[in-house]
Amino acid sequence: AQSVAQPEDQVNVAEGNPLTVKCTYSVSGNPYLFWYVQYPNRGLQFLLKYITGDNLVKGSYGFEAEFNKSQTSFHLKKPSALVSDSALYFCAVRGFNDYKLSFGAGTTVTVRA
């Protein structure tokens, strides 16, 4: 069975500092990996995805993520966090040729001014 783990419930950083949100996954075969963000009382917004190719994926709002096959990880990063990045972040995985899309429990990011 496929699964996603987000080991940190909360991440707190100061504005201007680097932001990292961790994600590890388990899936049969090659993975499709996704990051989403959710602002209060809103639906989920897509940030970026890894399908194949370059292990460093760039997405919306200055976010990027690094795929590491040996560590089965897909950590989300932003070099310089903004207060407006405060939100709930979800990592998701889908197996190759599989339509089932599984999400992690989410990580709440708080960026203080």
Added chain:
Amino acid sequence: NAGVTQTPKFQVLKTGQSMTLQCAQDMNHNSMYWYRQDPGMGLRLIYYSASEGTTDKGEVPNGYNVSRLNKREFSLRLESAAPSQTSVYFCASSTSTGGEAFFGQGTRLTVV
């Protein structure tokens, strides 16, 4: 282009009542999904439909049924609502296995 539309946005049910949550997408996507979101538990997959005419159970299907009415519409039915089904429900759709999912705005359901 509305994307993924869910109705209703809010609903209060009494224990034992039934209701259907509606979802429609206008992006010509093949795959559709129903999730529930509970604090600290992330999004848990209830049912999904890889394509028109097919449905599969997700992680938490008990107490729910679904219908893929056509390519656009995927409904979720609670036959006999229970307080444990109090949650926020999200519908999503995607083009293929490698495509990102697009989400509706959610339905906040309270069962009393």
